[in-house]
Amino acid sequence: MTTATSEASGSSLGVGPVKFGDGPKTEREAALSGAGSREAAPEGGRRGSGLGWRSPHALTAVVCLALIAFGARSVDDLDLSSSDGLGYLLGLFGLAMMVLLLLYSVRKRVRWLRRAGSLRAWFEFHLVLGLLGPTIILYHSNFNLGSANATISLACVLAVSGSGFGGRFLYRRLHRSLAGERRSVNVIRRRARRTLEPLEHLLVANSTARRLLYDFEAAAIDEGSGLLRTLPAIWLRLRVRGIRRSVLGELAGQGEAELPPAQRGAVLSAYLADLSRAGELRLFEQLFALWHAIHVPLTIILFVSAAVHVVAVHLY
Ligand code: HEM
Known part of the structure; x- marks a missing residue:
């Protein structure tokens, strides 16, 4: 040739x-030396990376799955109302958690917040609240679809949180650790x-x-x-x-x-x-x-629909 x-x-x-x-x-x-390829030990390995199954967010995922399975089966016995009492408070908590998890984005971008904890800790915080918030919202909604605006809000919450799993998978492929390296x-x-x-x-x-x-x-x-x-x-x-x-x-x-x-x-x-x-x-x-380009606008839609939902339930 x-x-x-x-x-x-x-x-x-x-x-x-x-x-x-x-x-x-x-x-x-x-x-x-014929030691073979370095296939088995890709740059740095994953030990201690915070990406394993024993990390707080992985444990939270297990707890949330158990809570969802339990809630879906016992929804009638729980007798929660979205508009008052514990059911209403759960809505507030869930929303507050989803607002708080955005602090990770702030920490990631604002240099002088470096002293406010490691990026790894903040990302854990994001993941944990991103799992707990939607789970609590499911309890708030009584595992049911309500009015049109409530349905849209719930769909957005589940879509954003669900798509987070895809992002988490890709993040793991791209980063050596949760610290963002x-x-x-x-x-x-x-x-x-x-x-x-x-x-x-x-x-x-x-x-x-x-x-x-x-x-x-x-x-x-x-x-x-x-x-x-x-x-x-x-x-x-x-x-x-x-x-x-x-x-x-x-x-x-x-x-x-x-x-x-x-x-x-x-x-x-x-x-x-x-x-x-x-x-x-x-x-x-x-x-x-591509995932980022979908996840971030979905988040914006989530908070707009949540705002509409909150206003609507208090007005009507
Ligand atoms: C309702 C819940 C959630 C909301 C509102 C939300 C929102 C966001 C937003 C706005 C970002 C962009 C951050 C940035 O680039 O500054 C982000 C990033 C990310 N989220 Fe979530 N998220 C939620 C739940 C989850 C869950 C449950 C997971 C994983 C299981 C997850 C995994 C991720 C990952 C991997 C990133 C990329 C982090 C990075 O590039 O630094 N999210 N999320």
Whole structure:
């Protein structure tokens, strides 16, 4: 196969697999030592990240599910009225919780509030109240749909809170911890390039192998592409074995004294695994942006409908 100029010099995206910078010895050695890919330990791991099942919001979710299951079965025995007594107070509490959870957004944006607690704690606060508030509102509504405005308010509450689970899933994919530290596609990409360095001189001499890796990298990290073109990134891991086998086949017989096939395999596995991870991360970034673009306007609709609901029940 002939060599395209863009391949030899990298690529028009600047992500070509041929030219790589100096990587820290430890990473290169890890790959070369045949320790295998770093698949099992993605940047930093999750221990102590606050993202596990024993976190306060996870426990709150369990409690809320139990409360909802109980409330839905015993709604008649509870005999709550939305317009007075405990039922009315629950409406106030639920709404107050949903207003308070917005403080997370304020804490996130206002620099001088840093002293008011860690972002992680505030995000926990957001999640816990985002679960408790809607659960309490369900009790306030007696697990029933009422007037049109009450129905719209309840639907918004459930839609926002429910969509929060999708956001939580994506957040977990994008962040190393609840503290808001984001994973970076560029960091993973740079690491992938450094990992491939031991094969660089062989790749320079073999345009087919270079093209295979270049195409894989372009599929993983095509910076200008939108969500639809990024979606196939979810299948990248399935292509890793095939690409690895083809590249090893292409390089067979060349420079084996310097770098035996087993070590080449380890280098390629680490490189391709990193690129797959970077591709998935890009996809999750785009999905998260889309989720944000839906979740935030839904929140606005929620509070507008809640205001209309409160005014309406006091006027009529
Ligand atoms: C009625 C309840 C809820 C309301 C009104 C609400 C509102 C909001 C708002 C306005 C944001 C944007 C924050 C920002 O970017 O500054 C947000 C972010 C978020 N919410 Fe909620 N939320 C609710 C419940 C939930 C629940 C139950 C979950 C998870 C189970 C959740 C998960 C998230 C996540 C993951 C983010 C993104 C955080 C970030 O990008 O920093 N939310 N929520």
